[in-house]
Amino acid sequence: MSYNAYGLSRVIPSDIKRVVRQKCGFGCVVCGLGIVQYEHVDPEFKDAREHDPNAIALLCPQCHAKVTTGMWSKARVKLAMRSPKCLQQGYSREFFDIVDDHPSLQFGGMLLRNCPTPIEVGGHPLFSIKPPEFEGELFRFSGLFTDSDGHVTLSIEDNEWKAAKRSWDVEVKGNSITIREKARKIHLILKVNPPKEIIVDRLDMALAGLRFEANGDFLRVHFPDGGVSEFTSCIVDNCMVGISF
Ligand SMILES: [Zn+2]
Structure with a gap:
């Protein structure tokens, strides 16, 4: 288990994860895919003092990779968090x-x-x-x-x-x-x-x-x-x- 400089564990409690899922409509905030990972957006995990569900987004592995490699900005994710794809279209999806x-x-x-x-x-x-x-x-x-x-x-x-x-x-x-x-x-x-x-x-x-x-x-x-x-x-x-x- 790893911790950041403020002693916050990387493990997000399950009740916080559920609130994040509900806020994001159960899928990637950008594209709506239902296979997701949890990403601290603002503040980023290294600067976070708590697991605030308002600061965490669901991202699919592909969108997540685009953010972590720097291809996409965090600003793009923050924009998507304001109007998550799954809440717009009414569902999350996968194959x-x-x-x-x-x-x-x-x-x-x-x-x-x-x-x-x-x-x-x-x-x-x-x-x-x-x-x-x-x-x-x-x-x-x-x-x-x-x-x-x-x-x-x-x-x-x-x-x-x-x-x-x-x-x-x-x-x-x-x-x-x-x-x-x-x-x-x-x-x-x-x-x-x-x-x-x-x-x-x-x-x-x-x-x-x-x-x-x-x-x-x-x-x-x-x-x-x-x-x-x-x-x-x-x-x-x-x-x-x-x-x-
Ligand atoms: Zn995605």
């Missing part, structure tokens, strides 16, 4: 890497393999996996997630994910995206294991009068009439799960 022969979807306790439309809800695809459009390109995963109020939190179209700025918190760490509706209420943990696995590890989602609840090994679907279907260690191959109500 999944899905190369393999037909990727699989682990949806709580349900493993779906070789399924072009793994799950339909009320006749509409909740997820779809299309083959590459041209040779040498990627499989194309699409889908969407909604919070417990039914608002879209994460939409995915042909591997490009967009995390809505309305969420309380969106945190991208390693290969997982965690979205929280409020403190201690996880709405979604989505993991990708390139090149072949997409994993919905945790989910609490309301859609079309249904509630989807996934946690590790199980998937529960709660129906409007009070009925519940639970799936554990369920493998679906070359097929589709249709949920009607």
